[in-house]
Amino acid sequence: MDSHAVLQSIWRVVAAIPAGRVSTYGEVAKLAGLPRGARQVGHALGKAPASLHLPWFRVIATGGRIALPKGTRGYRTQISKLRADGVAVENGRVRLTAFQWTPDLDEMIWGLR
DNA sequence: TAATTGACCGATC
């Protein structure tokens, strides 16, 4: 599997995160077939062309933390985008118990198809 | 080729 394919699978997973829900770097990595590749996800998001319109802001760090350093441009952008999605962000954090996306449980809990 | 860096994670203190 070449690196380009890896980027694509990561982007595919990120693109699949539904509005109003979030996922973590580690989780996205796992879903993309990289069990310990959380850092790769960071790189992949950084390299993603804007033309893909990827919902990168739905990807956060473990514990619901906003990964970007507080005070940066991206930090504020991410929060406002999440809020626009209906995700509650308090003090730079998201309640994962309420908003974390897990594809398999998604159908069971929310009855989505 | 080796060292450094980074939108990370988990356990531990």
Added chain:
DNA sequence: AGATCGGCCAATT
């Protein structure tokens, strides 16, 4: 709750 530390893995220097 916040800080430290070791482990991870790829891209960059």
